[in-house]
Amino acid sequence: MTTSLPHLKPLKPYTLSHYSSLPRSQTQTQITHTRIPQTLTITGPTSLSGQVSISGSKNSSLSLLAATLLCSNSSLLHNVPTDLTDIQSMLSILNSVGVKTQVDVRRKRILVNSDGIRCVEPCLEEMRKIRGGFFVIGPLLARFGEAIVGLPGGCDIGERPVDLYVRGLRALGAVVELRQVVDDNVGCSLRWECSGLGLSNLASQDGKVLARAANGRGLIGGNFHLDYPSVGATETLMMAASMADGVTVLSNVAKEPEVIDLARFLNDSGACVTGAGSDKLLIKGKFKMHGAECVVSPDRIEVGTFMIAAAITRSCILISPVIPSYVSCLTDKLTISGCKITQRNHDTFQVSAVPADVGENLQGFDVKTSPFPGFPTDLQPQTMALLTTCNGLSIVEESVFDKRMGHVREMQKLGAEIHVCGSTALVFGREKGSTLHGCRVDAADLRGGVSLVLAGLAAEGTTEINGIAHVDRGYENLDAKLQFLGANIKRLIPAVSPL
Numbered sequence: 001m002t003t004s005l006p007h008l009k010p011l012k013p014y015t016l017s018h019y020s021s022l023p024r025s026q027t028q029t030q031i032t033h034t035r036i037p038q039t040l041t042i043t044g045p046t047s048l049s050g051q052v053s054i055s056g057s058k059n060s061s062l063s064l065l066a067a068t069l070l071c072s073n074s075s076l077l078h079n080v081p082t083d084l085t086d087i088q089s090m091l092s093i094l095n096s097v098g099v100k101t102q103v104d105v106r107r108k109r110i111l112v113n114s115d116g117i118r119c120v121e122p123c124l125e126e127m128r129k130i131r132g133g134f135f136v137i138g139p140l141l142a143r144f145g146e147a148i149v150g151l152p153g154g155c156d157i158g159e160r161p162v163d164l165y166v167r168g169l170r171a172l173g174a175v176v177e178l179r180q181v182v183d184d185n186v187g188c189s190l191r192w193e194c195s196g197l198g199l200s201n202l203a204s205q206d207g208k209v210l211a212r213a214a215n216g217r218g219l220i221g222g223n224f225h226l227d228y229p230s231v232g233a234t235e236t237l238m239m240a241a242s243m244a245d246g247v248t249v250l251s252n253v254a255k256e257p258e259v260i261d262l263a264r265f266l267n268d269s270g271a272c273v274t275g276a277g278s279d280k281l282l283i284k285g286k287f288k289m290h291g292a293e294c295v296v297s298p299d300r301i302e303v304g305t306f307m308i309a310a311a312i313t314r315s316c317i318l319i320s321p322v323i324p325s326y327v328s329c330l331t332d333k334l335t336i337s338g339c340k341i342t343q344r345n346h347d348t349f350q351v352s353a354v355p356a357d358v359g360e361n362l363q364g365f366d367v368k369t370s371p372f373p374g375f376p377t378d379l380q381p382q383t384m385a386l387l388t389t390c391n392g393l394s395i396v397e398e399s400v401f402d403k404r405m406g407h408v409r410e411m412q413k414l415g416a417e418i419h420v421c422g423s424t425a426l427v428f429g430r431e432k433g434s435t436l437h438g439c440r441v442d443a444a445d446l447r448g449g450v451s452l453v454l455a456g457l458a459a460e461g462t463t464e465i466n467g468i469a470h471v472d473r474g475y476e477n478l479d480a481k482l483q484f485l486g487a488n489i490k491r492l493i494p495a496v497s498p499l
């Protein structure tokens with residue numbers, strides 16, 4: 001749906017012109033994503049060339065959309081990856097409490113108006129689909145004094161507890177309890193669980209978190225130290241503290257770029273947040289916030305995925321827009337491996353792994369995931385796919401999530417030699433480049449799924465990847481973008497039999 005959106009105020013440095021410089025065929029290809037099981041087939045090995053246009057960050061967009069719940073009047077978000085199913089789920093969550101949204105798919109922008117919110121309990125079914133839905137607990141509680149939200153969904157990559165969110169909200173004066181849904185009757189809450197803590201063990205089960213500001217008053221500023229710099233908890237508490245009465249100090253917070261995007265939007269909406277990007281945030285609460293306009297940063301994980309696509313296919317491609325400091329960890333590793341990465345202008349990378357530039361083969365390297373500025377967990381599976389084609393033994397250690405190795409079994413089906421011990425994988429590379437061979441594999445989560453797409457680009461023959469809905473959660477038009485770069489990739493959409 002294309003709508004005419006009002007102009008709120010001048011744009012910030014990242015303007016839409018940064019995102020519309022590619023040929024129409026690339027920027028305007030739209031794929032209708034349905035929830036029908038879909039498959040990608042790739043015939044390789046592939047050589048890529050040309051330029052790819054990076055979408056706005058999924059993870060930033062999810063928290064920015066949640067933050068619009070704090071604001072009266074309208075907010076206008078630019079460069080939103082509107083085709084992602086996660087974004088569509090987040091919009092359904094907002095709509096379910098009475099938020100009005102207008103999506104301009106062609107211009108990648110969303111107008112949000114939260115003036116008509118009529119309830120504080122978003123649709124549980126939608127909440128279960130994504131992780132970012134849980135963030136709405138912060139703004140709803142801060143603005144309306146109450147929120148009832150489902151436990152986070154999202155990828156099945158290990159425990160995704162919410163204890164830090166809960167303890168942080170309690171530090172701001174909220175009473176928080178978990179209500180567990182013990183039968184299939186969604187919304188019928190039969191049993192009260194622990195108003196104490198223990199929430200972490202229940203995070204994967206069906207349940208709702210009920211939060212209200214104590215004594216019917218609003219939230220009050222407070223101090224909270226996060227035991228771990230959780231991105232989601234940091235963002236949720238930033239939103240809550242923005243409308244709490246008084247000053248909040250959050251320490252050991254996440255330093256991820258998405259936190260910086262959120263702080264910028266909150267400040268433009270009338271909040272007072274300082275310290276974003278450091279490990280301490282100081283937030284002076286405001287009684288009222290208004291809408292603002294913002295431009296979502298380019299998706300650093302999509303940038304990294306295409307950098308790895310160039311490397312695994314031993315190709316040379318241009319990638320833009322890129323914020324180089326957001327991907328410096330990967331840039332360093334690929335450079336060690338032998339890739340040539342050149343910044344072409346302020347926001348374009350040229351990534352080359354062609355034999356003329358890198359010699360006979362890339363070298364393996366070790367990675368250990370950790371919070372930003374460390375190596376991103378969201379690039380671990382893609383990196384592992386690359387390492388299966390590099391020289392020597394590489395060690396991949398996953399330290400953020402306890403079950404993010406689901407892709408290994410599928411990579412083994414493609415001929416990769418990987419041994420897993422707990423959260424560490426030993427990847428035995430190939431002295432003479434890829435000997436991966438195509439076969440049928442299943443994507444079980446978002447980044448694991450895309451790592452199979454990357455492996456399929458390098459594999460001999462045809463790779464068929466099922467479960468592409470996981471990939472569609474976080475990659476906009478992935479197949480169209482890869483086709484544009486020269487990949488032989490097709491999406492198979494089963495015919496729906498008429499009723």
Ligand SMILES: CC(=O)N[C@H]1[C@@H](OP(=O)(O)OP(=O)(O)OC[C@H]2O[C@@H](n3ccc(=O)[nH]c3=O)[C@H](O)[C@@H]2O)O[C@H](CO)[C@@H](O)[C@@H]1O
Pocket residue numbers: 059131159160161162163164165166228229230231232233256370371372376377378400401402
């Ligand atoms: C630090 C980190 O890399 N975070 C990633 C994480 O964010 P996301 O916000 O999903 O996850 P967190 O940063 O909150 O979680 C990271 C770690 O903290 C733990 N935890 C979290 C919340 C809580 O209340 N208690 C608790 O113990 C989790 O179990 C996990 O081990 O996944 C996102 C999607 O893949 C990524 O974009 C983020 O970069």
Ligand SMILES: C=C(OP(=O)(O)O)C(=O)O
Pocket residue numbers: 059130131132153154155157378446447474
């Ligand atoms: C796992 C991811 O998403 P989510 O946290 O939304 O499940 C991801 O972005 O890699």
